[in-house]
Amino acid sequence: MEDFIKRYETWLNHPNLEKELYQELQAIKDNLEGIEERFYKDLEFGTGGLRGIIGAGTNRMNVYTIRKATMGLANYILKQGNEAMQRGVAIAFDSRKFSKDFAKEAARVLASNKIKVYLFEELRPTPLLSFAVRYLQTFAGIVITASHNPPEYNGYKVYNQDGNQITEEMANEIYQEIQMVDNPLNVQMENFQTLFAEKLITYISDEVDQVYDRMVRSLLLNFDLIQRKGNDITIVYTPLHGTGNKPVRRILTNVGLKNVFVVPQQELPDPRFSTVKAPNPEEREVFRLAIQLANEKNADIIMATDPDADRLGVLVKIGDEYQALNGNQLGAIILYYLLQQKSHQGILPKNAALVKTIVTSDLGEAIASKFGVVTENTLTGFKYIGEKIKEYQESGSHTFIFGYEESYGYLVGDFVRDKDAVQITVIVAEMALYYKEQGKTLFDVLEEIYQEFGYYMEDLVSVTLKGIEGNQKIQEIVASFRDNPPKEIQGIRVSYIEDYKLGLKQDLLTGEKSKLTLPNSNVIKMVMEDQSWFTVRPSGTEPKIKLYFSVVTPSREESQFRLSQLKATVLEKANLK
Known part of the structure; x- marks a missing residue:
């Protein structure tokens, strides 16, 4: 108890704590549980970077956790030498609350350490950040986003020089540097405008967008068809208040697809994502307004991108209805x-x-x-x-x-x-x-x-279990499958188990064990004799446990029945029914 109370008091009594965060901490001064949840640990930095609820505390997304993480990244880059510093870091941000502020804070920390920063002046999709890293040949990249999570979340993802999210090895090295940052409240930085004037921070030009657009166009396999028949298809698109609005509309129009209609209520950036519960294109609820517009325009398809435009959901008109294609x-x-x-x-x-x-x-x-x-x-x-x-x-x-x-x-x-x-x-x-x-x-x-x-059918059950107790429950569920795996499900034997944490594949029919070639991860996959399988995986960035299911049979009805059986049995064992 003493550790998190001490952390709380250190933050509360810091003379320069941001006013909004100070007020939040004052409001919970008699709420021991609330204090503990905010301060019992640091927000975890992994290969997915940081992701968490916006607010005050070491276990929250705020300017201080951003500064600490970026100071760790800066120290990592400094150790790579002058070339890495000069190549610098590209930074992008989405439409979430404080995203632009967090991006500027990250830029200030890096530039104050003489590391060159290339910053998008306006919000951009995550894939544009990946492209910018490669095009500008920077040493690393940062994007401020919480993807499709609810509005109260934000996040911080780091990319390597290939434009790829950092690997475990690089994440661990950066994490070690982050751990060396003693007090995030005391990270020293220069003024943004001073750093901009010194050209340690520069804005990324439109050239990056233009080159990216040309590269996307080169992917088309029937461009002549679009030129001749582009008016024959009607598309409704929604960016869900996120970053996709400008680039998606621009590219679709430029290749010759003229009948593109954007949902007006979801067109502009909105950190509250006020028209949806969560801006996730995997959920049909986010398409409610798009379906209304599609009915008016007699659209053939509806497309929705999540806030950082790295995920796409699609609905297709079938008769008088719009049906979703899953991933x-x-x-x-x-x-x-x-x-x-x-x-x-x-x-x-x-x-x-x-x-x-x-x-x-x-x-x-x-x-x-x-x-x-x-x-x-x-x-x-x-x-x-x-x-x-x-x-x-x-x-x-x-x-x-x-x-x-x-x-x-x-x-x-x-x-x-x-x-x-x-x-x-x-x-x-x-x-x-x-x-x-x-x-x-x-x-x-x-x-x-x-x-x-064959009729391959899949499903996913994702259960959110927040807080300390939720994390314990998630670990217990995974342990139950690892320590006591089922030998059969609905009369169909489990052929083998792939345990990616142990790095082992075990054949339950012969007892033979062999090594898996993929990196270690806390994931368990069980494959049955009829090629059906299920996988248990805790999320690496959210307080969730995910259970994946897959079956294949020669008929739709048989696959649907088999899938429902598999799900029911596994969820019962996980005590999640």
Whole structure:
């Protein structure tokens, strides 16, 4: 108890504490539980950087946690030498509360340590930050965003010189430097305008956006079709109050898609995300206003990007209704379209590779196999897909063709090294137009894929368990599957278990054990004899535990039944029913 009380009092009594934070701490002076929750630990820095609730305390997102993290990054860069300092850091921010302020604070810390900073003057999507790092050849990048989390959250993500989210090794080294920053309240910085005048901070020019736009356009496989028939498809788009508004509209219009209508109530940045509960395109609720507009315009498809525009959700008109494609389904359709078109046009590399995560549907692998494309699986997190792209380029072993994960993240053009909803909106629009000219919707194409490869069906149960007790509950659930795994589910035996924390695959039928090649992570995957599987994974950036489920059978009805059985049994064991 003494540690968190002492921390609280240190913050409360600091003479220069920001007024809003001081008032928040004063308001909880008699609330021991509230004090503990804010100060019992530091906000954790990992490969995902920082993410947390905005507010006062060491376990909150505020200017002081930003300063401390950036001071750690600065010290890491200083140790890399003068070249790293001169190459500097690119910084972007989204539309969340304090995002611009946090970006400027990070810029001040770096520049005060003589590290060059390239700062976007206005909000930009996360994939634009990844591209900017690569284009400007900076040593690192920072983006201030909490992605699709509720409005009370913000975050801080660090990128390496490849434009990829930092790996475990680099994250650990930066974390060690952060731990050496004794008191975040006392980090010293110069004035922003002084640093700007000294050219230690400069704004990133529009050239970066223009080059990015050209690169996205180069991904199109039927550009002539868009030029001839671009008016034949009607699109409704919503940026959900985030960063996608300008770049998505600009690119769609510039390639020749003129009938693009933006949801006016969600067009402009709004840190409260006032029209939705949470700005997550995985949730149908966020499409309510978009569906109203789509009905008025008789739109063919609806697209929504999350606040930092790295995730994309798509709804398709079927009869008089708009139905959602989930992340696995849209990923499979995009992959099928890419491989079919590239094969037909004779531009599919012989060493092409698909990269997906271990919790993403195996349908992608089945499609890739048909076209002679290799599939590689990674841990959850797009940074691992980015690492594979780099590995392929350095070794020449494969040519990256597509990467995706079930959580609505996709990448075609490797000039970005993170999931990129901006480029994917253009791909989906072209794809929808191509199939419309054949009298098909994207759901018609999905049904054809199912009929050819089997009815792969997946689901995700994500449970939020906040606070100290919630974290303990999450650890108990994972331990229950690790220490006492089920031998069968609904009469179907578990063939093998992949425990990524231990780095072992165990065959339950033979008892044989073998090493896994992927990095260690607190994830457990269990695969049944009928190819169905489920995975248990605590979130690395949120107080959540996620359970993934997948089945495949020859019929829709059988797959739906099998999926419901699998879910019910696993959730009962996890005591989450």
